[in-house]
Amino acid sequence: MMKKKRYQKRYTRAEIIRNRILVVLVVLALALAAACGLSMLGDGDEVSQEQSSSSSRSETEQEQNSSSQEEPSSQEEPSSQEEPSSEQEPSEQSSSQESSAGEEPSSQPVSASGEPSEEDPFYEPEMPILVNPTNRIPEDYVPDVADMGNGYQFDRKATQAYNEMLRAANADGISLWVVSAYRDNDKQTTNFNNKVKEYEAMGYSAQEAYDATAKIIAVPGTSEHSLGLALDLNSLEQSFENTETYRWLVSHCAEYGFILRYPKDKEDITDIIFEPWHYRYVGTNHAKIIMENKICLEEYLSGDY
Incomplete structure (x- = not known):
């Protein structure tokens, strides 16, 4: 089958x-x-957990509020929020310190422009010392000078100011160089006596030679160069007034704490001839007022301007 x-x-x-x-x-x-x-x-689990957490927080807050209302105010203890916490977050601590620092009065000196001196490195809190034919250098005065190159010495802080001015001038195409800086009393005496002899050789009497010399060279003991705060720049000729360098200095020297010490129209006050080369360091806060008002140091210190 x-x-x-x-x-x-x-x-x-x-x-x-x-x-x-x-x-x-x-x-x-x-x-x-x-x-x-x-x-x-x-x-769904996370949502339920959040809802549960939110519910528990709400219940806790309600219990705290009800308990605080039931207790007498005189028996209330300071809450943990009012006490300083050692576990405060860094950002909160920083914010707290900034707030408290802002409430305290500042102990920093304020310049003429109202800015703290730390923002103005050449701010000088003291008034400038006056040295001229009728104001001799104090006997206890000791200049704080430092080497500034090329054999010259100058006040330590003023040297920093000059270097800043030098850099700014170079950036603007202006060349500056030092002709004379700090001179001790012996050097000043030698320069003064040599000039007196030159005038006497020209036929001046001893007194006439002395008076003529005192108009262009400070009598020993009255020279700003012996303070360590005066610089002669670029030239010792009055024709320096006609240069671009002189115009730059007059426009910018105050920004670095310097003044044109013997202006052209102040000879009757300074008793020194116009010296377009002679610049005195006094600090930016003083220099800006002096140069902006076109006054000399004597007028500034007397307030007569």
């Missing part, structure tokens, strides 16, 4: 590939659905 052959369907290669692709897509869809479900579950 012959057995019947079971019919078996044969799939083409294209159908097999298609079926495999469908299986992979179904698996990926199931995995994605499972992942989304877990994420939503986690978010």
